Amino acid sequence: DVKVTQSSRYLVKRTGEKVFLECVQDMDHENMFWYRQDPGLGLRLIYFSYDVKMKEKGDIPEGYSVSREKKERFSLILESASTNQTSMYLCASSEGGQNYGYTFGSGTRLTVV
Amino acid sequence: AQSVTQLDSQVPVFEEAPVELRCNYSSSVSVYLFWYVQYPNQGLQLLLKYLSGSTLVKGINGFEAEFNKSQTSFHLRKPSVHISDTAEYFCAVTPRGGAQKLVFGQGTRLTINP
Known part of the structure; x- marks a missing residue:
């Protein structure tokens, strides 16, 4: 079964910490996306990538960056x-x-506390 | 740019009753349209999508949606709901031939009462 795996289900971090969210896909997909979901706002696009080492800003990129060093992994x-x-x-x-x-x-x- | 408006934030219905979840979109270019479902504590699962062809699209779990270009709508319907349909439903669009970025609506929480 094809999958997109996010490394952590729950995270608690302190204000000011540097936080890494990892995502791995096993489908050899070209495109990868990071969305943020908040009640009443739906999903909003933070960043996306259409190829290794390529990235583009979404609608709410401020305060975030991304990394895609390998095709299967996209880090926020x-x-x-x-x-x-x-x-x-x-x-x-x-x-x-x-x-x-x-x-x-x-x-x-x-x-974030 | 595209935008999506889901007209109801919450929809309560009784089991075995019909339901319609409304979605309107705005775009200066042609779009593809999607409905996703999110069950509690899970990611999003595709219900159905409209890319071309018949404007009436059938999806999984007995859901269907109709694309109305003149009204820029893509409403989701089910003739008889089940308790297991309790979830949040998201309408989304992406411009044809674009970078495949999905633009989502705010979501509609469907609650089925016995």
Whole structure:
């Protein structure tokens, strides 16, 4: 069964810490995405990547960065965590082309205290 | 740019009743449309998608949606709901031929009462 795996289900971090959220897909997909999910706001795109070492800003990139050194792994980095970054983070991948098939991970619920 | 509006944040219905979850979108270019479901403590699962062809799209779990270009809508329907349909539902769009970024609505929480 194809998968997008997020390394942590729950994380609690302190304000000012550098936080890494990891996402790995086993489908050889070209595209990978990081979304943030908040009640009443739906999912908002933080960053996406359409190839190794390529990245593009989404709608809410401030306070975040990303890394894609290998095709299967897409990392989200909070340079200095703040309480307003407490949220559910969802990773997704898609194979590109005309399929438009996305696969989502189960999410990481991050709490910044 | 695209935007998606889900007109109801919460929809309570009784078991075996029909349900419609409403979705409107705005875009200056043609789009593909999607409905996703999120069960408690899980990621998103695709219910159905409209890429081309018939405007009535059938998905999993007995759901269907109809694309109405003139009204820029993509409402989701099910003729008879079950307790297991309790979940949050998201409508999403992406521009045709673009970078495949999904733009999501705010979500509709569907609650099924026995």
